[in-house]
Amino acid sequence: MKKLYFILSLVIASLGVNAQSFSLSNLFYSGNPMYFSEGHITLANNSSTAKDVYVVRTQNDLFPGHDSYFCWVQCYASAVDTSPDFMTILPGTTTDVFRGDLEANAISGNSHVTYCFYDGNNIADSVCVEFNYPTFVGLADIANKNFISKAYPNPASDVANFYVNVDKSSKNAQLKFFNMLGSQVKEVNINNAKNSIKVNVSDLKAGIYFYSLWIDGKSTSTGKLMVTKN
Numbered sequence: 001m002k003k004l005y006f007i008l009s010l011v012i013a014s015l016g017v018n019a020q021s022f023s024l025s026n027l028f029y030s031g032n033p034m035y036f037s038e039g040h041i042t043l044a045n046n047s048s049t050a051k052d053v054y055v056v057r058t059q060n061d062l063f064p065g066h067d068s069y070f071c072w073v074q075c076y077a078s079a080v081d082t083s084p085d086f087m088t089i090l091p092g093t094t095t096d097v098f099r100g101d102l103e104a105n106a107i108s109g110n111s112h113v114t115y116c117f118y119d120g121n122n123i124a125d126s127v128c129v130e131f132n133y134p135t136f137v138g139l140a141d142i143a144n145k146n147f148i149s150k151a152y153p154n155p156a157s158d159v160a161n162f163y164v165n166v167d168k169s170s171k172n173a174q175l176k177f178f179n180m181l182g183s184q185v186k187e188v189n190i191n192n193a194k195n196s197i198k199v200n201v202s203d204l205k206a207g208i209y210f211y212s213l214w215i216d217g218k219s220t221s222t223g224k225l226m227v228t229k230n
Helices: 139-143
Strands: 009-013 022-032 036-045 051-061 067-071 087-089 099-103 109-119 122-136 159-165 173-178 184-190 194-200 207-215 218-227
Touching: 022 109, 022 122, 036 051, 036 122, 051 067, 051 122, 067 109, 099 109, 099 122, 159 173, 173 194, 184 194
Parallel strands: none
Antiparallel strands: 009 122, 022 036, 036 099, 051 087, 051 109, 067 099, 109 122, 159 194, 173 184, 173 207, 207 218
C-alpha cells in the first residue's frame, strides 16, 4: 500500500508598508489531508487601538478537483473570497478562530491558497498567509477509508455541503442528523462510495444539530452543524 505523504507549509508575507499592526503565529494543521485539511493560525493585534478585521482570499490556485473555503466569523461557501463579516480585535489581544480549509476529495495534487487579514478602516494595514497543500494519495489508501468532511457553510440556512467517502466493502451508508435531545430529525442515504453531498436543511428549525456518518448500522464520524434562518 502506498503511504500518504503530506506536507503543509505556511509562508507568512506582509502586504503594504503599514502592516505593523498585525502578526501571525501558531501555525498548524489538522484533519485528514487525503480528504479534508484545516489550516489554523493565530492573529495578533499589536497596535494600541481596536481593529475591525476582514479576511480576503487573494489567491485560490487549486489543483483540479480540490475546493477551498474559510471560516472567520462563520464558515463561508467556497465561492466567497471576502468575508462579509468583520471581527473586532482589541489592542494587544489575539484570536485563533480563523480556519483555512481544503477539500482534497482523495485527489493527488498541489493547491495554494493565500488569505489576507485587513484592517477595515485602513486596507494598507494587513498581513497575509499562504497555505500550500501538497496531497499524494495512493489508490489503496482511498478504497478502505470511511470519512465525512466538516459541514460547510456552517452555520447554514438552506443547504449544507459535505464530502463523503465510504469503504467499497460497506453495504449501506447514511448521513443522519440529530437534535440536541438526541432524536433523529433527518436521514440521507449515500448510494456511491465517493460523493459530494448537498443536504437541504431549510426544513430544520434554527438551532444546533449533530450529524453522523453511519456505515452498516454503526456510527463512524460525528460533527456539529448550526442551522440559522434568514
